[in-house]
Amino acid sequence: MMRFLACLLLAAGLLPAPVGAQSRDMLADAARAFDESALRLGDDDARPIGVRKWLEPIKLGFDNPSTHPDLVRITREAVRTIAVEAGVPVVDLSASSGANFVVYFDENGVNGKAGYCFANSWWKSWAINRGELRINPTRMRDIDRCTVHEAMHAFGFNSHPHAADSILSYTHGRRALSPLDLHLIHTLYDPRLTLGMKPAPASQLACRMLGERLGAAAAAIEAVCRDRKGPTPAL
Numbered sequence: 001m002m003r004f005l006a007c008l009l010l011a012a013g014l015l016p017a018p019v020g021a022q023s024r025d026m027l028a029d030a031a032r033a034f035d036e037s038a039l040r041l042g043d044d045d046a047r048p049i050g051v052r053k054w055l056e057p058i059k060l061g062f063d064n065p066s067t068h069p070d071l072v073r074i075t076r077e078a079v080r081t082i083a084v085e086a087g088v089p090v091v092d093l094s095a096s097s098g099a100n101f102v103v104y105f106d107e108n109g110v111n112g113k114a115g116y117c118f119a120n121s122w123w124k125s126w127a128i129n130r131g132e133l134r135i136n137p138t139r140m141r142d143i144d145r146c147t148v149h150e151a152m153h154a155f156g157f158n159s160h161p162h163a164a165d166s167i168l169s170y171t172h173g174r175r176a177l178s179p180l181d182l183h184l185i186h187t188l189y190d191p192r193l194t195l196g197m198k199p200a201p202a203s204q205l206a207c208r209m210l211g212e213r214l215g216a217a218a219a220a221i222e223a224v225c226r227d228r229k230g231p232t233p234a235l
């Protein structure tokens with residue numbers, strides 16, 4: 001009887017531990033990816049910044065759509081895929097007139113770097129109200145990666161979580177949204193994460209929501225999320 005009990009205790013004490021540790025690590029990685037992608041100003045300026053996202057419908061237009069009809073379709077799909085996850089309506093326009101989200105097909109590249117794709121976003125009172133994608137048509141080898149990656153920037157994920165398995169990472173080479181990306185989008189666009197929320201509380205709340213989404217144990221959520229300060233500024 002005693003031996004049986006000992007086995008039960010051993011099982012209770014040891015078996016859940018690796019599972020718990022795994023879910024804690026997974027949550028820590030996801031929370032870090034959120035901090036590094038959504039709560040930094042950008043890669044050129046890694047300072048922590050509050051929550052920015054779209055609230056108004058996106059009016060998607062193209063500067064020169066007749067020159068690259070295939071790219072219009074691919075880019076429209078990239079923007080729509082993210083918008084559906086974010087719960088942001090998209091209105092399709094035939095050109096750029098009246099658009100608050102404009103796509104340019106720019107063969108000259110940006111800053112003299114041919115082959116680059118690029119995104120910009122502007123916000124007022126923390127609500128993003130204008131987006132811009134510059135898609136380079138010479139980048140056909142991975143144009144899907146280019147369009148989805150840049151569209152993510154324009155939705156408020158302005159920086160790169162390189163260690164994470166995300167379309168935003170340079171090191172993972174994803175060409176479509178990853179499961180983690182879906183969690184990141186749903187977290188940023190959850191109404192509980194309010195516009196302008198400062199990096200530390202936003203990081204803690206986003207971490208708790210990610211913990212819910214990943215099915216992490218309450219103790220793991222508490223341990224990983226309680227003292228988060230937001231992204232660490234680059235040295």
Ligand SMILES: [Zn+2]
Pocket residue numbers: 149150153160
């Ligand atoms: Zn990027």
